[in-house]
Amino acid sequence: MKRAVKWAGMGLAAGLVVIQFFQPEKNMSPVNPAEDLLMVTSPPGQVADLIKSSCYDCHSNQTVYPWYSKVAPVSWYLQKHIKEGKSDLNVSEYGSMDKADKIEFLVDICEVVEAGTMPLLSFALIHKAARLSEEDKEAICVWSEEEALKVMRE
Amino acid sequence: MFHFILVVMKKKMLGVLIGALGLLLFLSFNQSNRADDVFPEEVGAILKSSCLGCHNTEARSEDAKKAVQFDLWDDYRVTKKIGILGKMGEVIEEGKMPPKKFLEKNPDKKLTEDQTKLLLEWTKTESERLMQGN
Numbered sequence: 534m535k536r537a538v539k540w541a542g543m544g545l546a547a548g549l550v551v552i553q554f555f556q557p558e559k560n561m562s563p564v565n566p567a568e569d570l571l572m573v574t575s576p577p578g579q580v581a582d583l584i585k586s587s588c589y590d591c592h593s594n595q596t597v598y599p600w601y602s603k604v605a606p607v608s609w610y611l612q613k614h615i616k617e618g619k620s621d622l623n624v625s626e627y628g629s630m631d632k633a634d635k636i637e638f639l640v641d642i643c644e645v646v647e648a649g650t651m652p653l654l655s656f657a658l659i660h661k662a663a664r665l666s667e668e669d670k671e672a673i674c675v676w677s678e679e680e681a682l683k684v685m686r687e
Numbered sequence: 688m689f690h691f692i693l694v695v696m697k698k699k700m701l702g703v704l705i706g707a708l709g710l711l712l713f714l715s716f717n718q719s720n721r722a723d724d725v726f727p728e729e730v731g732a733i734l735k736s737s738c739l740g741c742h743n744t745e746a747r748s749e750d751a752k753k754a755v756q757f758d759l760w761d762d763y764r765v766t767k768k769i770g771i772l773g774k775m776g777e778v779i780e781e782g783k784m785p786p787k788k789f790l791e792k793n794p795d796k797k798l799t800e801d802q803t804k805l806l807l808e809w810t811k812t813e814s815e816r817l818m819q820g821n
Contacts, residue, residue, distance in 0.1 A: 633773050633818065636770060636773075637774065640767055640769070678764075681766040685817075
């Protein structure tokens with residue numbers, strides 16, 4: 534019995550080492566100032582910080598990877614989330630959205646943070662800076678509505 | 688004497704009850720009629736027959752209500768309307784709405800090709816109209 538446990542443990546450890554050689558590509562492209570949401574809209578500093586820390590890891594081309602996120606299988610899990618997040622919405626491509634899509638996005642960002650569906654709980658648990666207070670949500674919504682009206686009048 | 692009071696009270700209660708029923712009836716009529724004035728006739732008819740059943744204030748599905756309540760359309764702010772119109776265009780184009788499960792039970796609610804075209808056209812023109820501030 535003892536031996537079986539020992540072998541199983543060693544097998545697991547070896548497996549963990551082997552999977553480290555299969556790493557997904559990193560989601561780290563340079564920022565394109567003509568496309569990037571924060572560059573294009575330049576929200577007030579507080580709102581920009583909130584959006585950067587709460588949304589950008591999964592909804593942009595610039596993920597900030599903490600050390601543990603580089604370890605498989607965590608890195609695989611993360612890549613899946615980033616892929617899904619970006620396919621829903623990629624703020625690194627905000628500049629090339631048409632007017633109606635921009636407005637739709639700006640209305641959405643307020644609604645999802647207000648409803649608490651975003652950022653995902655799993656993300657907010659690990660990232661303290663991504664947890665939004667009621668004041669944070671309010672600040673995002675005030676900005677997003679202003680920006681939406683601005684886009685509308687462009 | 689006591690009996691008399693009881694009879695009067697009963698009559699009063701009946702009056703109140705009838706009044707309440709009347710009010711409810713009025714409110715429900717008011718609500719279903721609201722969709723008519725707000726949308727162009729043909730659009731309103733499609734929304735009423737295929738969408739309003741789930742997307743209204745009284746509906747059971749919270750998800751449906753969160754997405755849009757067509758009976759509240761007039762109260763939505765302009766940016767919200769534009770956002771919803773974008774999503775409507777998407778789900779109609781992709782054939783996601785009305786949902787398959789719903790259509791299994793209500794095959795007559797499926798959007799015809801003409802209805803689809805008309806709704807898609809409207810979501811686009813209405814969005815543009817709103818953006819131009821008309």
